[in-house]
Amino acid sequence: MPTPAPADFPADWREVNRSNWDERVPIHVAGDFYELDAFRAGKEALRDFEIAEVGDVSGRTLLHLQCHFGQDTLSWARRGAAQVVGLDFSEPAVEAARALAAEIGFGPERAAFVAADVYDAVEAVPDARYDIVYTGTGALNWLPDIERWARTAASLVAPGGFLYLAEFHPLTDALDDETGSKVVHDYFSRDAWLDDMPGTYADLDAETVHNRTVEWQHPIGEVVSALCATGLRLEFLHEHDMSLFPRFDHFTQGEDGYYRFPAGRPRIPLMYSLKATRPV
Template sequence: MYAPTPDDWHAANRARWDERVPIHVASDFYDLDAFRAGKDALRDFELAEVGDVTGRSLLHLQCHIGLDTLSWARHGASRVVGLDFSEPAVETARSLAADLGLTPERAAFVAADAYDAAEAVPDSSYDIVYTGGGALCWLPDLDRWAETAASLVAPGGFLYVAEFHPMSDSFDDETATRLVNDYFVREPWVDTSSGTYADLDAATTHNRSVEWVHPVGEVVTALAKAGLRIEFLHEHDMTLFPRFESLTRHEDGYYRFGTDRPRIPLMYSLKASKAA
């Protein structure tokens, strides 16, 4: 349901994520044993669009348990830093880095809010600032996020965002054919669903969350206002989980609609650079 922003939105969201960390650690969805053995957590389109990271520094905002962050290190980034507001998530990420033999100088993790990143991370700027799927919906003020992220991009560097397309939040969950929610809504979405995307049947107590829908135009405008130049905005017809019942999983691991119906964008990615 849509409602005014509750005063405890931040605490509620953090309690929800803190509780789900051990569930995610134990889940087949994240499959940490396979990750430790070398499985890549990054998506092929991200690798292609970000390009070679060898010798470059990378900051991952809202990194959760750090699989994407550490994957960038495996791909050659000289130093990766992950930031997340959940202490249990950050502790897990540090443990995984140690399991992979990565020192804190090569892979560091910081527990802090995304809005406080400029004061919390160990370096003043990074060649690449990265944020992955399912991050922006937890932030009420996108202009503040964009200003913070842009301030951390080194001259000549860039911000890369891979996100779930907000258009998908406008359609019904069953068929994805009926418009049921306003794409331009500004009020937060208050959810009370139990479980987690990594384990739908998991028993959970902290089930209240507060989320925001940010239209793509709002994201692009916020980054442009923060002084970054938009290099590209790509929309994708696939997603990472069965967001709608009518999606099917393909051999490449992505979920897509069948060829018997019109498509809508399910994810998007963008690159925004800072002048040298």
């Protein structure tokens, strides 16, 4: 776990985080973690629970906030979305997303990518409202103000449409890094977390220079309350007992590809997902 920052977190947090992500984009694109060659050949990149919970996207418009280099965004296009738009604050990520879209046969009229901060999404994206606003795993921890995020995201949902979020469960950030069996951090902390670890989750041994990051944890109650305050109606909140990576040392990988605690150990939520709709 990173170390907590003072309450007055660094004013340059956005630029610090952007430099970190800009440097890691080419590492992620060239490495094995994202299996891009398999993706180009048609391999599914979305998680099965996301596909089931989002449902049929055929003929619908979809906005993906904090899309990285667009692999998940383009997966929704492959699944039949009429138009997908991906937004990310990293210019190299957006350039890589556009290149990937062209490689697999999607032009900008079907799959567009925009470089902008998520808080500026309303002004940055080409359409005012989307049938689906989607955001994937590992996104909210980079944002200091969850209420502002909720207002921005909700304002982009068309009447009758919905926001879908899949995230790592904030409870895991309160546990010890080794075993995940002890509560060692404050679940309700609103302080920023600073980290200086080199490399990247996609390649721990990668040589990197821009290693400083600033992150925040957001209890589920705050996320749900922030979305409900915008007028969206919560349809479901699901908690999941699996993770996408070996978050703790004792995790084992199942045949489904997910990581869990060993059999016989009491389970805790490791991820969560929610859907919130805008009434017609």
